[in-house]
Amino acid sequence: MESAPLEFFKRLLDTPSPSGYEKPVQDLVREYLKPIADSVETDLHGNVIGAKNASAPLRLMYAGHCDQIGMLVSQIDEMGFIYAQTIGGWDPQQLIGQRMVIWASNGPIPAVIARKPIHLLNDEERKTVVQTKDLWLDIGAKDQAEAKALVRIGDPVTLKLGFEEMRNGLANAPKMDNTTGLWVVLEALRRAGKLNCALYSVSTVQEEIGLRGAKTSAHGINPHVGIGVDVTHATDCPTIDKRQNGEVDLGKGPVIYRGPNMNPKVVDLLIEAAESHKIPYQLSALGKPASNDSNALQMAQAGVAAGCVSIPNRYMHSAVEVCSLEDIDNAATLLARFAEMIEADHDFRP
Template sequence: MESVAREFLFRLLKTPSPSGYEQPIQQVVREYLGACADSVTTDSHGNVIGAKNPAAPMRMLLAGHCDQIGLIIQYIDSDGFISVQPIGGWDPIQLVGSRVTIWTASGPVTGVMSRKPIHLLTEEERKVVPKMKDLWIDIGAENKADCESVVRIGDAVTLELEVRLLRRNLACSVAMDDKVGLWVVLEAFRRAVAAGPLPCGLFVASTVQEEIGLRGAQTSCHGVDPHVAIAVDVTHATDCPTIDKKSEGDVALGKGPVVFRGPNMNPHVVDRLVAASKEREIPIQLAAPAPTTRMSTVTSA
């Protein structure tokens, strides 16, 4: 991977973007596109759209969503402990003991996601999966007034944003869904422009609010009105314990990107992606999608 591209990926991963709070990452995207696009616009929904040859009669759109799941401050009790509500879909058990960051108007505030210690749980409590209302954030505040001096109701929260390198050239990070997909489409756009000349108008969209309803994919499509669109998002690897491949498919890390085939996918686009992978000897994996996907939104829009 080129060092510049790698640094850009890491910058995306370390920039907060809970759904509805995507402004910081969209500024990063605008700066990046400014060096290669003919135009960079932000629509009223918050989608950032870069274009090359925008007046061409044939328009192609590449899309990836910039938002991530997060939390929002709902309540602060008299002791300064913070209750939250989810932004997007969470498994609350994943949050217990996690380091979190509250993104306030005056800067980030560090906290820890807490719950009643297991040593103090009753037998009945131990049998119950914790709910969001059973958790709280501790920022070390002395009391409510102290807490409210640095955070406000409605502030967004993320897990600590950090990239960790693993063996076999792998990495782990919060919000790879879908900042990896966003990085892919932005890099594809940059490299296509550099390779030029382009036979069509090429657009790339950093879309918002996917985690709360696939919203940005719809509005960005209406704005561009593409003839062809490709959305890039994450999927589940099934090469790990407890996953039933008969129901979830056979997808492995390191064996290439996944191309979906199904009723929501244009068969001509799928066939050309598969043919291009064979021509260039790029390994891919085929999968069948769940009933609702980002591409189904792009297709219907």
């Protein structure tokens, strides 16, 4: 990955974007799109849409959701401890002992999330799986009044953000899901050359709570072809059953999905783009609607020729999501070449 795009990727990873509170990251997206897109718009839902060659009759939409899972302040007790509900799908075990940030109106407030220490748990408590309601945020406030002067009900909360490079071109960060997919659709727009189709790269909102931004932005764009770009579960680590989840390895390229959610002609063209340009890729099967934006795209308006391209990700929805920078880079190139191969009269009817 080139240094300038990598630095932008890091900025995205360092910027909070829990569902419903995506404006800070969307501001970055607009900044990035302005010099590379013919037009940049933000719809009423908050989706940011960059377009190239928008007058072309065949419309191609790339969707990468910008939101991350998070929490929402729901109560501040008399001692100044803060309770929160989740935004999106959390495993509460992943939250215990984490450093967190409350994104208050006057700036970020560092916090830790904790439970009763193991030394003080009784036998029954030790056998019980922790629930979110049993965890609290500690900002170091001396009482409720001090906490309420800093934090309001409804303030968003995230894990402490940050990017860390690892060996063999890997990196970890709490919000690889879906900063990777977001970066890919933006970078694909930048890398795309001569186009015979209209290309829309969309930073969609609120995927983690029901694919909501993809639904609304697709309604506005009305694409003929749409590809959702997200993360998928890497299976090259312990405890994952490859017989059910397939062979998905970090560093071996983006994943192209096949299955009923995916238009076969879109899949074939993605594979052709990868093979003709010597871009590594992996195939994976999905026998049901995807749990990402490609699901919403397929069902938009009168139906869209949908595809799904995914970035292998270890430890999804945790503080230590791990991805390959090479996979992310190759995914952006794949989507740029795919867009260039679409003809103005391309027929994607199966």
